[in-house]
Structures are given as C-alpha cells and as structure tokens.
Amino acid sequence: MTTAPATTVPTPTATAPAAAAPAATAPQARAGDGASQPAVRVRGVRREFAGREVLAGIDLDIAAGEFVALLGRSGSGKSTLLRILAGLDSDATGQATVPERDAVVFQDPRLLPWARVLDNVQLGLRHRDARARATAALAEVGLGGRERAWPATLSGGEAQRAALARALVRSPGLLLLDEPFGALDALTRIRMHSLLRDLCRRHRPAVLLVTHDVDEAILLADRVAVLTDGRLSLDEPVRLGGARHRADPTFTALRARLLTELGVVDDEASEGDGHQAEYC
Amino acid sequence: MTSLALGSRGGADDVGAAPGSTAPTATAAASTATAPTASASASAAAAAPATGGPGSVTLALADPDRPPRRPVPKSLRRLLGPALLVAIWQVGSSTGWIREDVLAGPWTVLHTGYSLAADGTLGDNLVISLRRVALGLALGVTVALVLALVSGLFQLGEDLVDAPVQILRAVPILGLVPLAIVWFGIGEEVKVFLVALGTAFPVYINTFAAIRGVDGRFVELAHTVRLGRLGLIRRVVLPGALPGFLVGLRFALTISWLILVVSEQINASSGIGYLMDQARTFGQTDIIVVGLAVYGILGLLSDALVRLLERRTLVWRRGLEAR
Numbered sequence: 001m002t003t004a005p006a007t008t009v010p011t012p013t014a015t016a017p018a019a020a021a022p023a024a025t026a027p028q029a030r031a032g033d034g035a036s037q038p039a040v041r042v043r044g045v046r047r048e049f050a051g052r053e054v055l056a057g058i059d060l061d062i063a064a065g066e067f068v069a070l071l072g073r074s075g076s077g078k079s080t081l082l083r084i085l086a087g088l089d090s091d092a093t094g095q096a097t098v099p100e101r102d103a104v105v106f107q108d109p110r111l112l113p114w115a116r117v118l119d120n121v122q123l124g125l126r127h128r129d130a131r132a133r134a135t136a137a138l139a140e141v142g143l144g145g146r147e148r149a150w151p152a153t154l155s156g157g158e159a160q161r162a163a164l165a166r167a168l169v170r171s172p173g174l175l176l177l178d179e180p181f182g183a184l185d186a187l188t189r190i191r192m193h194s195l196l197r198d199l200c201r202r203h204r205p206a207v208l209l210v211t212h213d214v215d216e217a218i219l220l221a222d223r224v225a226v227l228t229d230g231r232l233s234l235d236e237p238v239r240l241g242g243a244r245h246r247a248d249p250t251f252t253a254l255r256a257r258l259l260t261e262l263g264v265v266d267d268e269a270s271e272g273d274g275h276q277a278e279y280c
Numbered sequence: 281m282t283s284l285a286l287g288s289r290g291g292a293d294d295v296g297a298a299p300g301s302t303a304p305t306a307t308a309a310a311s312t313a314t315a316p317t318a319s320a321s322a323s324a325a326a327a328a329p330a331t332g333g334p335g336s337v338t339l340a341l342a343d344p345d346r347p348p349r350r351p352v353p354k355s356l357r358r359l360l361g362p363a364l365l366v367a368i369w370q371v372g373s374s375t376g377w378i379r380e381d382v383l384a385g386p387w388t389v390l391h392t393g394y395s396l397a398a399d400g401t402l403g404d405n406l407v408i409s410l411r412r413v414a415l416g417l418a419l420g421v422t423v424a425l426v427l428a429l430v431s432g433l434f435q436l437g438e439d440l441v442d443a444p445v446q447i448l449r450a451v452p453i454l455g456l457v458p459l460a461i462v463w464f465g466i467g468e469e470v471k472v473f474l475v476a477l478g479t480a481f482p483v484y485i486n487t488f489a490a491i492r493g494v495d496g497r498f499v500e501l502a503h504t505v506r507l508g509r510l511g512l513i514r515r516v517v518l519p520g521a522l523p524g525f526l527v528g529l530r531f532a533l534t535i536s537w538l539i540l541v542v543s544e545q546i547n548a549s550s551g552i553g554y555l556m557d558q559a560r561t562f563g564q565t566d567i568i569v570v571g572l573a574v575y576g577i578l579g580l581l582s583d584a585l586v587r588l589l590e591r592r593t594l595v596w597r598r599g600l601e602a603r
Contacts, residue, residue, distance in 0.1 A: 086504055087503065087504070088500055088503060088504070102504075103504070103505075104501075104504040106497070106501075108497070110497055110498065110500075110501045112498060112501075112515070112516065112519070113596050113597070114519040114520070114522075114594075114596045115515070115519070115596075123501075123502075123505050123507065123515065124502070124505030124506050124507045124511065125505075150595070150596045151596075152596060152597070166505070170505070
C-alpha cells in the first residue's frame, strides 16, 4: 500500500466533514440548490487488487441533488468506486463522506426471492409507516397492485423498478446506481430512463450512476466523469437542459468526446481522430 | 458447381461424386425421409417440384388431419408393473410354487393384516413405533438445527462444531448399537437415541451447507439497507437456507425408519419391528410381510409430509401468486 497521509474509511458514514472548509471545494464541485457543502466528498481514494492499482487517488464531489454519471471501460474500477461509497469495500484507503441515508440499485434487481415485492421494498425500514411508504413507492414506479407478487413472477423491467422503489423508499440523500439498466432490453431501458429522470426530479437525491453507456450518461446526468487508469480523466457538466435529444449537436459533440476519452473509435459518428484508439 | 447436402446421414452416396449432376444430393435424404414428396428423387434427375432446389430436404411433418391419440394416464401406466408382480406372486402362492413358510401370498397377507388391525395388535405397536420416531426426530432435528446455526453463522462455531461432526459422521450409526445398549439399557431411550443420532447428521450437513451457500449478493444487499446482524439472519440467511434444511429433513425421515427397524428387531418388546421379529421365531411370514408393508406405507407418508411442508413453505419457488 502506498503510504499517503490518508485515513482509512471502512464504512463512510454520516460524519459530516470534520473541517468544513468551503474555500477548499474542488473546482468541479458545483453548489447545489442552496447546499453549502457537497453531499458526497471523495478525496484521494485508492484501491488496489493484488498489487494492481484500480483507483489511484480519486477526488470527486457531488452536490446535493446533482446527477453524476461515471463512465469507464469494463474493469476501469467505476463499480469499485461505487461500492466504496456504498460501504461495501472496507479495504479502500482515502477519505469519503457520504450522506447518512444512501441507497444502492445494482445491475441485478437483487430482490429476495422468498419475500413478496412489498416486503422486499420495505426491507430494513424501521419507520412505523414503512408499509404505507413502501406501497406508495411501488405505486410511484408503476407497480401498484403487485405488492403481494413474488419476485420470480416479475419481468426484468418490473423487478428493476421494484429495486428502484426499494431504493427510493429510504428517501436517500445519495442514490448509487451500478449499471442498473445494463441487463434490460433496449425498449425497457428507454422507459426506465424516463422513469428515473422523473423520480430524480421529484426526490432530488444526489446520484452517482455508473454506466458504460455513453448515451445513457448524457441523457440523464447533470455531469459526466470518465474514469481512466484509476483517475478521473474527464469531468464536465452536461449543458443540455431538460429535454435532451440525440440529434442535438451539443449531444453528439459530447458523445464523440466521451467516446474518444474512452478509447473507442465510433464509425457511426465519423469523428475519425481516434488517437490512442483502441477497441475494448 | 458444388452443392451442400443437408441432413445426409449414414454412408449413402458421396455428395457431388458425379460431376455436373446435382441430383444425387437428394438421394441420401430420400433414403431416410418418409415423406412421399422426398422419395421421388431416388434416381430421376428431376426432383419433385414441391421440394426446393437441389440440396434441399423435405421434412416429414405431422399430418394436421390425423386424429389425436388419447394417451393412457401416466399414473395408470405406472401401476402396470406392480400389479403384474402382485398377480405373479398370488398365482405362485396359490399353485404352491411359492411355499407359505418362505413367503405368504398377498391374499393371506391382506387377511392377516386385517385381523392384526382388528384385534388392536397392529395399532398398539404402530403407535409405539411412531412415538419412537417422532421423539427421535424431534430431538435429532432440534440439536442438528442448533449446531448448524452455530457453525453456519459463526466462524468460531464452525471451528468447534463442524470438524467433530464430520468425523462422527463417518461412524455407521448402527455400529453404535452395542455402546448405546450399554449406556441406555434396552428401554425406550436407546431407540430414541439412535433415531436422534441418525437423523441429526443429514439435517446438520444440509442446513450448514445451505447457510454457507446463501448468495453473497443478498448479504451485500442486507448491508446496504442496514439490516443489521439479526435482521440478516432472520430475513436472508434462514429463509435462504430453508430449502437445504428441508432436503436434510427428507433424508432424516428415511433414515429414521431404517434405524427404527433395526433397533426394534434387536432389542424390543413392542413396536412393529418387534412384531416382525416375533413372527420370525414362529415362521409366520404373513406377519413379517404385514410389518414390511406398514414400514413402506409409513415411509411414503412421511415423505409426502415433507413434500407438503415444502410446498407450503417454498411457495415463492414455484412463483405462484398465493391467494
């Protein structure tokens, strides 16, 4: 392990930054809606697996209510970073501060097969009105009436919506999405995109979406970051406003830049300057 | 011009051996296909017009006008073998080919069974046997469950419990009979003890494996929703291990009858096994067969019981919307 002056954060819990220094905010951190300090604050996070450094010092701020998409090639460590923020990786070093309430949606719905959908949604909730909240969350994702269904009877899209409901019912300050639509078919994915957009507009959590789908990132996020060789090689806002179209020149330009950053030559976009191009 | 032969199985004419001629490709298929359209091309160069070009094969599909066959129900067909066996047995006994002191005939067995049931002998001994199995099972399953939980959930528990259990498991339970008699005499305790010991192992092994086999992704999920250790056990580990436990329980029931039979025939003054052993001394093969039949029925019933339990507790597996 590199001996950087870093403190290990086994489970980054709600401890607000000890020294709240607003002057020292990283350049990419944008002030959220009235929030003075970012919801997520990552400094110098490192992680290695068997001597291979997957994360080589990550600095990342996510403002409250901000939607950040993290792109990277497979094996680039983007999921590793998400797992660290979810408190699922106790071997990482560095500093990470996250909101007390967070929620994770994995690529697989991860519904307990032996619990009915409603019980899956309210899993771990301790509120007195957990049941009512879970029912409301299910209705919000369009699964009203399926409360007593067994997960095995749901389609892939329905199961992932149930997983989304399970995350939202916690009113998370941070929503961590680990390629949540990667296993869905293209049509279901489009519908899930608009559902997620609506939900995020309504609940305003800080969001970290890990994905390898460039279009998905541009369509959904306020900001996109690219993870290359263990560092954030690109981190910039998406200036596209509310309604986003793939035909928008800003969209295509950003798409081309992100693909280049990811080392992919895109024949379709004919942006032929693929230096360091390399198919993965 | 070459053509590919589809579906030319067997060592028929080599494809495309005759240069310029494409017809032979169809002959290989025609020899196996039974459809009338395919048989036309055996020698003639002009294949039937309904088929595709050279190198194509007409598949023999079902005739839509064929009346559907009504199959005999499977349960009925499965009864055929046993019924035949009983019939042969009965004929053999009636003709004297199977002697009464070797094996009583089915009719005699039925008759004996009825009279044993009528005078209460069968009922009394059945209750005694059932009680032994029930007590032994309750004891064995409880102990096994506790041990499996301890070693499945805690590393220290595994270190302390698992190795000794795995070693003891290698000892054939029935080899313990002499020692058990020394410890408990020949009363009820020894039978209950042996059944308990015999049933504990399959339950322990299957439950332990099931606990350890609970999907790690669910454990991760439990962490992200802040379930806590108790919640993890209650909501994830135990329900996840239930199918494995039920498999163990099913093994345990089978074994419990096996052990009961042996221990009742070695040292007992009551029970189905005792009834059979006593009949042996008088050469009453009919009573012995009655006892065997009762054991068989009990085995079937207990298996059905566990399957019922599985159906009730593992509804989620079948993906049914209960209610």
